[in-house]
Amino acid sequence: MDFLTTLLQVAISPTTIAFALAAIGLNIHFGYTGLMNMGQAGFMLVGGYGFGISVAQGLGFWPALLISMLATTLFAILLGIPTLKLRGDYLAIVTISAAEIFRMIGKMAMLQNVTGGPTGLPGREFRTAFTGLSPLPDGQTTILGLTYLNNGIDDWWTRLAGGFLVILFIFITWLLIRSPWGRVLKGIREDEDAVRSLGKSAYSYKMQALIIGGIMGGFGGIFLSLPGSLHPDAMGRPTTFNLWIIVLLGGAATVFGPVLGALIFFITRILIITAANAFIPDSMLGAQQTEQFAWLLIGLALIFLVVFRPQGILGDKKELSFNV
């Protein structure tokens, strides 16, 4: 029973929610449009900082959220202009570089007063704007053996709002993809020249997809930083790679794939760590090494997934295209 509680705890943790949100965005990039965005963590950082800094500088929740979305939009446009006309791996290299640049700027000691520098922006600077919206009464609630504050640090309200957003984003994806707009996106993924010959501007559609997925990533960044702090290193390259695993695992170009992928990813990770801690003596594998071991398996999983089942769990191989 304890074990099931742990699983549930992982499944609804803000981290899982944040990764699911960003993965839904990445799925729009990669799954539906075929864009190799290797900097989704950069979008998360931009969104997170856009929100966190705005609130820390005294803005309210909604203006801050608007700024965060505008910032991710701008980031997407800046990245898109040089790369969307080029071959896929250029987009990959530029997005990963841009994400790194942004992370380094976030870590700059000179900007300590704005971004918090290398120590990051502590959650207390921007969390209250979000918890202030909560309709829940103060206090604690226990559901299925899990006890959290209603409103506060690592609370039910974050989980509730995050869960709602996940459902909303899934719904948006579903609506978008069955619309004519979505069919153009899929067309670009399958054969860009064919789409262009129909008189559609592939460039403009790709840009729109990059922006929409990026904004979703930005929300992921906000949720990742709400319970703890906004730390540039929390959204580095490993985060992007994890998101890729999540999307590939669940099934790219499927509506529910990213969410399923996020759940399986985090639950498997906790299973590996629990199992290693329970069955392998500490002398062979210390706590920190267990963590590294889990990472090592993640790397292997990525290789095997891409080689043997690139369509993931829910995906359809025909729907998948890795075109360079």
Place this chain on the structure above:
Amino acid sequence: MNLISISTAKRTKSVGIWLALATLLALLTGVFSVHPAHAAENCVPDSETACVEGIIRTSDKEPAAGVELSLNGPSGEATTLSGEDGRWSFPVNVPGSYEVTLNVETLPEGQFISQTDVRQIEVDLGKKGAALFPLTADESAAAEAGGEVVSTSKGSNQFSWPRFWQQFVSGIRMGLLIALASVGLSLVFGTTGISNFSQGEMVSFGGLLAATFMTLIGNLIVAGILAILAAALFGYFQDVLMWKPLRKRGLSLMQLMIVSIGLSIFMQFTFQFFYGGGVVSVGAPRPETVEFWGITLTTYSVFAMIVSIVAIGAVGYALMYTRFGRATRAISDNPPLAKASGINVDKVIRIVWIVGSGLAGLAGVFFALIFNGITWFTGGQMLLLFFAAVTLGGLGTAFGAFVGSMIIGLVVEMTNIWLPGDLKFATALFILILILLVRPQGLFGRKERIG
């Protein structure tokens, strides 16, 4: 506070030597956690402890031992002496603002405090707060500092010609190292089309193995050569066991790229598993230096630069004038045509993997020598610079990769003169994006490569 963080970032590499020694010691004795004797000396922050710490160095960057420092703040008063490595630390268990005072009387002879002898540090539990007391040999400079707290870094961002030339030579050194690693990246890209994200780990691999061989054998040159051979062998096996079967399976380039990312994650954490998170050093902790035309370099650096030039020159010569080189270029140009004209494509690609990995391993050995050690993540950190260099020169052209590397190396080291040190990689990546905007095929690439 600003000055403190900037300068700590710069110093972590040198601090690393000692961490590395501790790690090596731990490895040798089979204990993976920090050695208890060390834990007592060095403050380790945890949920109930914060560390106020720093390193004192004399004006010629030697550690200053036996300097007395006193701490005053919420957890009371304390006094300590800086150790042999110039390091001092106060563990405290109450977060808040602390005042660290340096006893000027205890400074080594001929050394003066260049700014102030009192520093205010804010620490949180589980965190470290660093205070730096830059020393100078110039008494007049020390005199005007007085007692005020200086919040911006003096001197380190000031332009002067000697500093310019010093950074220029560092830039060439960095460029040569990047070139060693990115020539392999470029050759692999040219012949197979793979953007190999695990090239950075080949660099770490070379450096870390050199450290292991060094502890086993003790001769730097032998250890280095063994590490390079091991890296080349690893490249060979990568191609035999992984890349060739995957090519035959008909995986697309994007899939191969993601496979290389997976391999990179796998290798990074394998390194961390065996070598720990700290810095592993290869050479002597304080190598001899040579000085010419006012530029100071370690003997390791000079050696590394000469060997790099020779190695890169040899690869360049081989590409231009040998049968193998012509075959490689033919494959980069048009693989089916090359195959049709009787070139054994698989064999050439295999040699490219071997040479590319060997060169990356060599770069790793030099990284470890020049920057006082290597970590599991050194290669990963440099990877984007390699990509920047390769893209800048034009994907798939070896000569372009070399020129791109030199430019990136110079940019990385020279921006240090004007911009804060935390941005030195960022500027190189920014240039990469800028180049793609203006000239997507790179400096030496041909336009039709971009689709």
